[in-house]
Amino acid sequence: MDFTFSFGQLQALSNLLSPADQEEEDLEEQPAKRTFNLNPGQIGPARGSNPTDSNPENPPDTKQIWAEEDVPEGSEFDDIWDPRQQPEYEILFKQRVGTEDVFLGMSRKDGSTACCEDMVIKIKLPDCKPADVTLDIKERFLALRSPIYKLGLHLPHPVDSKNGKAQFITDTHMLEVTLTMKREFDFINFA
Template identity: 40%
Template sequence: MDISHFAEEFRALATLIKDPDEADGPPAPGTVSRPTPGSIGPKELLNVKVPAPKARNDPKEIWREDELQDVVEDEYDDGRETPSYEFLYKQAVDTADNFLGMSMKDPSSTSCEDLVVRIELPKAQGASELDLDVKDTYLKLSSPQYKLSIHLPHKVDGERGKAKWDPAKKTLSVTLRIIRDEPF
């Protein structure tokens, strides 16, 4: 490679990153002649206006109650047992997915449509004593023996879930439709 070719490339690069407002010639004493990340590019990008935060009643307040979504209200321990639970995922698969390989679905949870929360309640007498409350981001279950308040791993449609009690296994299976905010 020719040294003169390298010098030309270096000068071309120097003109690209040079500030057009800067005068040619030696830099003034005490100034730095090297460009910084803030000096590269058009100057109008540096003047970005950030909106002022909304006024608050209390200056020490971090958030307002209306800004909170789906707050679990009973996080205190009242002596009731916390049942064991697990999250399972369901995916609708048909013959085109299974045998023809025509689907974009994969076995990961990102392709699943439903979230199933399986809760084991061995001391429960039946489904009539269970009180279940499902919101978009949490699930709350209470009975005379058990209390469970959990945040869900995905946002779900809390209005259209299905709950099924299995008396032989003493488990409650809650099936909830996952709401995906951004399509992949």
């Protein structure tokens, strides 16, 4: 394609964009456009103002670049340079039911995950021995390490990290971790 324009074509384009028949009076009647020149120094709170509620008893540490509550729990385990592979896993929810729940329907439990008390995480670890597996559980994070595998899993619900059960099934090379969930409204769901 040829993108060269003649003088006449350029003048026609100029007339299209700014018509010559518009009088100067019309231009004066239009409100002047205000332009703002922004620079990086104008982004954020004004200088001298403190955007956070500072506590005079605990002054903020000026050498910290972020607060501890800003870093999600478990991010210290994320390592993109670790060559170990992530194992296959599955998260299941489990209810504790009795005959009064199943046959008589005496409780308010149904098949939803809101009525589940436990979270079961099944992790496939082929070619792995139980002695080589290291498992660390926080309230919202599960970390598994072995010579072959690594898994950093953010959990969908907070769990009781002190009381849990892990079982390694050697026939299928499967690690089953059962954790009790602790949610805000469980006292209502299981009353």
